[in-house]
Amino acid sequence: MGTKERRAREKEQLRQQILVAARELFVNEGYENISMRKIANKIEYSPTTIYLYFKDKADLLDSVCQETLLNLLNTLEQLKRDESDPVEALRKSGRTYVEFGLKYPQDYKLTFVIRPQFQKGLGLEEGSVGEKVFNYLREMVSECVQQKRFRQMDVETTGQVLWSAVHGVTLLLIDFPDFPWTEKDELIDTVIHTTIEGLKA
Amino acid sequence: MGTKERRAREKEQLRQQILVAARELFVNEGYENISMRKIANKIEYSPTTIYLYFKDKADLLDSVCQETLLNLLNTLEQLKRDESDPVEALRKSGRTYVEFGLKYPQDYKLTFVIRPQFQKGLGLEEGSVGEKVFNYLREMVSECVQQKRFRQMDVETTGQVLWSAVHGVTLLLIDFPDFPWTEKDELIDTVIHTTIEGLKA
DNA sequence: GATATAATATTAACACTGTAAAGTTAGATA
DNA sequence: TATCTAACTTTACAGTGTTAATATTATATC
Numbered sequence: 001m002g003t004k005e006r007r008a009r010e011k012e013q014l015r016q017q018i019l020v021a022a023r024e025l026f027v028n029e030g031y032e033n034i035s036m037r038k039i040a041n042k043i044e045y046s047p048t049t050i051y052l053y054f055k056d057k058a059d060l061l062d063s064v065c066q067e068t069l070l071n072l073l074n075t076l077e078q079l080k081r082d083e084s085d086p087v088e089a090l091r092k093s094g095r096t097y098v099e100f101g102l103k104y105p106q107d108y109k110l111t112f113v114i115r116p117q118f119q120k121g122l123g124l125e126e127g128s129v130g131e132k133v134f135n136y137l138r139e140m141v142s143e144c145v146q147q148k149r150f151r152q153m154d155v156e157t158t159g160q161v162l163w164s165a166v167h168g169v170t171l172l173l174i175d176f177p178d179f180p181w182t183e184k185d186e187l188i189d190t191v192i193h194t195t196i197e198g199l200k201a
Numbered sequence: 202m203g204t205k206e207r208r209a210r211e212k213e214q215l216r217q218q219i220l221v222a223a224r225e226l227f228v229n230e231g232y233e234n235i236s237m238r239k240i241a242n243k244i245e246y247s248p249t250t251i252y253l254y255f256k257d258k259a260d261l262l263d264s265v266c267q268e269t270l271l272n273l274l275n276t277l278e279q280l281k282r283d284e285s286d287p288v289e290a291l292r293k294s295g296r297t298y299v300e301f302g303l304k305y306p307q308d309y310k311l312t313f314v315i316r317p318q319f320q321k322g323l324g325l326e327e328g329s330v331g332e333k334v335f336n337y338l339r340e341m342v343s344e345c346v347q348q349k350r351f352r353q354m355d356v357e358t359t360g361q362v363l364w365s366a367v368h369g370v371t372l373l374l375i376d377f378p379d380f381p382w383t384e385k386d387e388l389i390d391t392v393i394h395t396t397i398e399g400l401k402a
Numbered sequence: 403g404a405t406a407t408a409a410t411a412t413t414a415a416c417a418c419t420g421t422a423a424a425g426t427t428a429g430a431t432a
Numbered sequence: 433t434a435t436c437t438a439a440c441t442t443t444a445c446a447g448t449g450t451t452a453a454t455a456t457t458a459t460a461t462c
Contacts, residue, residue: 007409007459030318032233035448046412048450057449113314116376117231124380157383157391160373164392168369172361175317179325182358190358191365198399208429208438215439236419247441249421258420 015053017043023064027106031061031114058118065111069129072100076136086143087196093140094166094192101170102184109174112167137163150199158199165195216254218244224265228307232262232315259319266312270330273301277337287344288397294341295367295393302371303385310375313368338364351400359400366396 021042025034036057040047054060079096083089101108115123124130141159144150150158169191173184181187222243226235237258241248255261280297284290302309316324325331342360345351351359370392374385382388 049411113376157388160383160388161392161395164369164373165366167373168365172365172368175314182361187358187361191362194362194399195395197402198395201398201402250440
């Protein structure tokens, strides 16, 4: 009676195959330059087969972005363990966030800039990966506030300020690679350092 | 012999007409949802006429964005006059920058996020409007640094840190309107205030 | 093993897209 | 009036996302 299970497994496998192909194409050539037909070609299925697994192209993008968020979450959570100082932990998290964005620039843009243009929902619903990523940030910040390392301020606002800073620098570095930036690592560190100092002040 | 001039004027007029129509459509319905045919319909010309005035759709986007930058520059320069304290002037400029982005969210995204995806060049070349906007920021910052109001730091880096912050918060507010943000104005003020405090520290 | 049934995949088609090439028209020059 | 030229349109092509109808395949039942 394992037939059903095997079938389900096979179905999931094809779903994954589509996702892998879609991510690779989206990331290398940009979401709007990739057609359903191109994805279909890559996996050697007919274009319409994709619609048996995903509602439409935006839904496919959505699933790719969910994976990216999961990837980001895992990357961040690997840090958490080995750092006792909460401010230092926050600094490292910020650094890791930006580095993640620069390591997978297209994934980052897809998730945090392109996707919102197509899917109006935020992807931060109850139990979603996006929510978990945000909770991670919230916890980090909360620790700093509780230990009075920051000036008295709403935890939510504090988190949002930090997010603004890292999101901003990540996108600028991605979008304007030719701009005469300060040396990249120095800029990232300075952005994070400045923001954290500002939160202490 | 005024014929040539009249013709040139008419030509420029149609160019402007196309730009106005394109901006309105792009801004209201999004760049990727607008076809050349829709723009052509709006101005009551055939679609291919547009190609006599603009190289392609990306070039048309480009011109729309140039106008946006000019608009931003004018908005910013109106501030300059009436503020003697350089830090306060910088704060106001930051505030104005974000407000501009939120007042014309689609223009902002078009210029600072969508455009770089299509036109790899930055649009900050010698003599360009983009360069002027950036010079404005540079001057503001420079004033603060010269008057020792900020901790000793490279003017370029300081400017880039500020730009990161305001760019970040602007985009987050645009892209995730449903997120449970701190009250919008408070968040913007806090982002700018925190960054500036961090630069002093 | 043959047949009915359900799952999965494909073909054909529609209404669009950006844009190149060729054709048309109106006004200026000679 | 004939010719030239700039401005604009028509036509056409190859490609797009997506739907409905159809075909194929694999399983379950007899």
